[in-house]
Amino acid sequence: MTDQAQRLYLIDGSSYIYRAYYAIRQLSNSKGLATNAVLGFTNMLLKVVREEQPDHLAVIFDAKGPTFRKEIYPEYKANRSAMPEDLRPQIPLIKELVQAFNMPALELAGYEADDIIATLARRFAAEGMAVTVVTGDKDLMQIVDERIRLLDTMKDQVVGLEEVAERFGGTPDKVVEVQALAGDSSDNVPGVPGIGEKTARQLIQDFGSVENLLDNIDQVSGKKRQENLRQFGEQALLSKQLVTLVDDLNLEIDYEQLMISEPNREKLTGLFKELEFHKLLQEFSSDQRASGEGYRLVLTEAELNDMLAALQKAEMVAFDTETTSLDPLRADLVGLSFAIEAEQGWYVPVGHRYLGAPEQLDCQMVLDRLQPLLGDEKRVKVAQNGKYDLLVLRRAGLEVAGLSFDTMLASYLANPAAKSHSLDNLAGDLLGYRTISYSEVCGSGRNRIGFEEVEIEKALTYATEDADITLRLQQKLAPQLVESGQQQLFDEIEMPLLAVLADMEWAGIRIDSEFLNNLSKEMEGKMRTLEEEIHRIAGGPFNVASPKQLGEVLFERLDLPRGKKTKTGWSTDVEVLTKLAEEHDIAARILEYRSLAKLKSTYCDALPRLVHPDTGRIHTSFNQAVTATGRLSSSEPNLQNIPIRTEEGRRIREAFVPAEGNLLLAADYSQVELRILAHMADEPALKESFAQGEDIHTRTASEIFGVFLELVTPEMRRSAKTINFGVLYGMSAFGLAKSLGIGRKEAQEYIDSYFARYPKVLEFMEAKKEEGRQQGYVNTLFGRRCSVAEINSRNGAVRGYAERNAINYPIQGTAADIIKIAMVAISRRLQQEKLQTRMVLQVHDELVFDVPEGELDAVRSLVRKEMEGAASLSVPLLVDVGTGRNWREAH
Incomplete structure (x- = not known):
């Protein structure tokens, strides 16, 4: 291909659609319309335009309806699964976008996109153009020549004559010969049983063509192979017909019609607004x-x-x-x-x-x-x-x-x-x-x-x-x-909270950097010991932090049960290792090593570097407009994710300390989400339990397992606790079985028993899902709208996720509203009473205060009163309050 030639790019649009769909998952606009394939396709299209800067371009799609290949062989592509339901409505949008970019979009009834591409490529290459076919489809290798190449933008691979020869063992005209013998499982092209691509390559190198091979079967080595060729020779010829691209279609389009022109910004603006592609809108908008x-x-x-x-x-x-x-x-x-x-x-x-x-x-x-x-x-x-x-x-x-x-x-x-x-x-x-x-x-x-x-x-x-x-x-x-209906929420909660959060960020929180440095060294020592144990079990040293090397050690050297594979090798994610850890000690050690490494880098090493040089404190940013439920998040650093269940996580909390001479006070809502569930579902049994101050997990265990409260075992209580919280998140029998390590049938029996005892909870869950389906959102007790726009998605996984959110969001969102109300009220009281105490942290259902010792009794009483009085529910809100010289002691 010469640099001086006019350059034509032919984009395999149908291939791009599917690749885009699977490259980006579960993306939709605020109305719940799936947009993942549209965004992926648009980005891929723009990548070609920006990086290749073609003179001329066309996007080619498969037309609706059967092709001539289906008439020849009704089973052609019969093994392909149906188009995903949430992809179907995206295809017209993709074609509309191509047209809005003023790019020719071509399709022809009865033929595939590859046939149109082959026709255009051959025609314009013969006229001296340099043609690039943008595709990942090996079928198009048959049209490669000195002026036609293939480009796979997802793999950044160019395919020319040399690459075709390496793959198929000869010139591009041999591609159809090899495919005719080997067949193609993705298109249900039958080929000849027992002949794979490697064998087919050799046979075509020896005999030149399928026809010549079938005329000289006696010269083929191996009796079984000869038998197959005799028995399935006609099938090979049929397969050749199926894989051979039509390159002489009568297409009424000239070269000038394929010239790149300015996009229609007005059309693009409308589409990008509808799809909510804000970054692209900024680039292509026609707005004033x-x-x-x-x-x-x-x-x-x-x-x-x-x-x-x-x-x-x-x-x-x-x-x-x-x-x-x-x-x-x-x-x-x-x-x-x-x-x-x-x-x-x-x-x-x-x-x-x-x-x-x-x-x-x-x-x-x-x-x-x-x-x-x-x-x-x-x-x-x-x-x-x-x-x-x-x-x-x-x-x-x-x-x-x-x-x-x-x-x-x-x-x-x-x-x-x-x-x-x-x-x-x-x-x-x-x-x-x-x-x-x-x-x-x-x-x-x-x-x-x-x-x-x-x-x-x-x-x-x-x-x-x-x-x-x-x-x-x-x-x-x-x-x-x-x-x-959000005005009251805005005026009485969110806007007053803004000032409270500004005060909290300004105050910051003190950390003991020396403690963290020592803890980091301690963790480093534990990691070295774990690394030595891992190397010993593995039979030799390797980089434990390298997923690729780890995968090779676990699944090739040690031959452990293999899981899923990724592009770079074996998957060694948490799910894979957790499953392996049940039976293999090395996996448990690796999980422990990773946990320590993450805590060390994320907190022990990072937090001291974030101390403000002027204040000597850490000033996290509380984000008020991020989460779907109204919950606050924090960033730079994120203090919401410090683990509380592990000893190492609790040690990190020891580094958070009050001002000199002060104490930290931590106030935490007790089982607030379950209390909200009891109120919102109006479930008498749950309400009674909370009213009497019973341990809710013990009570649930008693109800589910049909035993007296006194006979509930720790194991029963643990199962009941998992079920109680699992209900909040719409946990399935499969999820519960996995969480408890029991059979799916047994898990389903637990869930059935739970709903038999608490029928109003089930009614509440179904009502919330229906509310979401009708409105596209669900409400908290305070009227906050939590979007579940994807609840009517045609994709079952996406729809199921939205249904679980429809159950959980009203509960979690109400909890978020309650603690925000408490924060505003506490801040107001602290100012009114001219106290020196500062609210310094909010983490989920917990508030942390930096308190002078002389104010401790007053603040403890004030905080408890405002938190427990933040909402009037049919069950009491309870708050656990603790104090200490550090956050761990106070929690």
């Missing part, structure tokens, strides 16, 4: 962009006065900050933007530093002038992800009050099924507006600069647009909160 005409730069004190006068008159002010870091407690202020009406706004630069940067107003003077406005509780303020701005400005010395609307949180409540609540995505979805991306002003990769280095004129449009769009989004989202 900022003109910047109404945006004003504030560089003088007179301009600042004018801006402040306008802000003082406004009913509502949207504001945003530009900084040097994503970490608000390490970020320096670069500028502030404000908006009070659409397409109007101001940008006040205070920290741009680059050669030739104009003189800017003094940062402290600007903050002092802004304090009366931003610190006024009565003046309504709007922000996007306002917690970040509150912390940035607090660090700069300005306390913000009166933040009453956060557009990110409003979207999170009003549109719980949305995949993202970022400003860019909200602008596209709700306003039909394409924002300027951060990379457009700061660059990306190695060329990225800090915002302080961005030219002020460039920063003006980007920064002011943020405030402008935030204001416009507030006007769109405020009615949505009312319409969706």
Whole structure:
């Protein structure tokens, strides 16, 4: 192939659809429409365009209905499983996207995509074009020549004459000969029994063609092979007919029609919005962009006065900050933007530093002038992800009050099924507006600069647009909160909580770095000992941390029962090793080694590096708009996942300590989700048990196993506990059997017995699934909407997952709401009573406080009262409170 030739790329669209479908699993939009194949296909298509930059291109699909091959041989492809139900509705969308990209999409009734590809490739190669067929299908190797090659973009492999010869032992015309003898199980091409691809290669090298081979069967070695060739010779000729591609179809399309042209951005915008492909929408959107005409730069004190006068008159002010870091407690202020009406706004630069940067107003003077406005509780303020701005400005010395609307949180409540609540995505979805991306002003990769280095004129449009769009989004989202019944939740829980979380992040928590360093060394010693034991059992050294080497040792050297295989070798994931560990000591040791390695790297080694240099504390970020249930998550570092059930996990909690002279107080809701279940299901037996203060797992065991409470064994209680919590997550008999290590039949009997004793629980579960099916969401006791959009999916696995969530989300979401209500109430009381105690952590159903010893009794009483009174249920809420010199002692 010459570099000078015009280049034509023919994409095997039908092959791409299936590869895309299996490459990305279980993706859907907020309406529950499966989108995994569409996204995978689009990304694969764009990869070809971006990396190969073809002059001409076509995407070829299989047409609906039978092909001529089916008429020749009715069993052709008869062994293929039916198309997945959730893939079927994606195919029209894929074809619509190809057309929106202004790429020719071709198909022809009675023929396969490969036939169209062969015809076009041969025709245009003969006219001097360089043709690349984008496919992973070996059948197309038969058309390879000096001007036609194959490209598999998923494997980054190019197939030319040399690769065909290596695979099939000859020139491309021999491909059909080899396939005719070997057959093809994927297409149900019969071939000749007893002849595989390797043997077929040799026979064709010896005889040249199937016909010549059948004319000279006597010269073939092996009586059995001769018999098969005589008996199935006609079948081989039929197979040759089936695998030979038609390359002379009458296709009325000329080369110019295959030229790459500009995509139809308007069509793409509509499709990407419907599919909720936000990254692609940002790239291809036809939405309006900022003109910047109404945006004003504030560089003088007179301009600042004018801006402040306008802000003082406004009913509502949207504001945003530009900084040097994503970490608000390490970020320096670069500028502030404000908006009070659409397409109007101001940008006040205070920290741009680059050669030739104009003189800017003094940062402290600007903050002092802004304090009366931003610190006024009565003046309504709007922000996007306002917690970040509150912390940035607090660090700069300005306390913000009166933040009453956060557009990110409003979207999170009003549109719980949305995949993202970022400003860019909200602008596209709700306003039909394409924002300027951060990379457009700061660059990306190695060329990225800090915002302080961005030219002020460039920063003006980007920064002011943020405030402008935030204001416009507030006007769109405020009615949505009312319409969706989320207004009260927003006003009374989420917005007050934002300020509480800002205080918690500001306070941080102290850790004992020396303790963690010593624990890290201790774990390293245990890991060395375990490694030696593993090597001894394995019969020699190897890299225990390498999954590939580990797989070879376990399943080849030791010949242990083999599990699933991956692209890189044998799977050695937790599931595989846990199963092996039941009988093989080496697997148990490896699991222990991995657990220690993870704890060591994730906590012992990482946490000391995250201590803030100025405060000497760790400041995790509490994420308020992430989870489907309303639960808070934490990041950088994630403190939600420190294990509590293992000794090593509990040791790590010892490193979390209070301020000098203080104690930590930990308050944890007792079995809150089971209590919520009892209330929501209105199950008398469960409610009675909680009302009497019984151990719920013992009571359940007594009910299921039909024994007196006094006769419940620890084993029975353990099983009952697994069932109690399993019900919350819609656990099947299969899951319970696996969890308890019992037979499936026995597990089903346990579940049947559970529902016989607690029939209202079953009614509740079925009611929640139906609620999800009807609405696409389920509600918590406080009205929070939790999306289960995929509950009507045609894919059974996806549907089952959504059904389990429909049961669990109302319970887990209600628990999240309750602890949030408690956090807001406790914070308010601490401030009202002018206590020095600080709330420092929230982990699932637990709150942790840093408490001066003199306040301990008052805070213990205050916390218990507010947590237990956070909701009025038909069963009592109970809180366990502990104190100690570290988190482990307090828990």
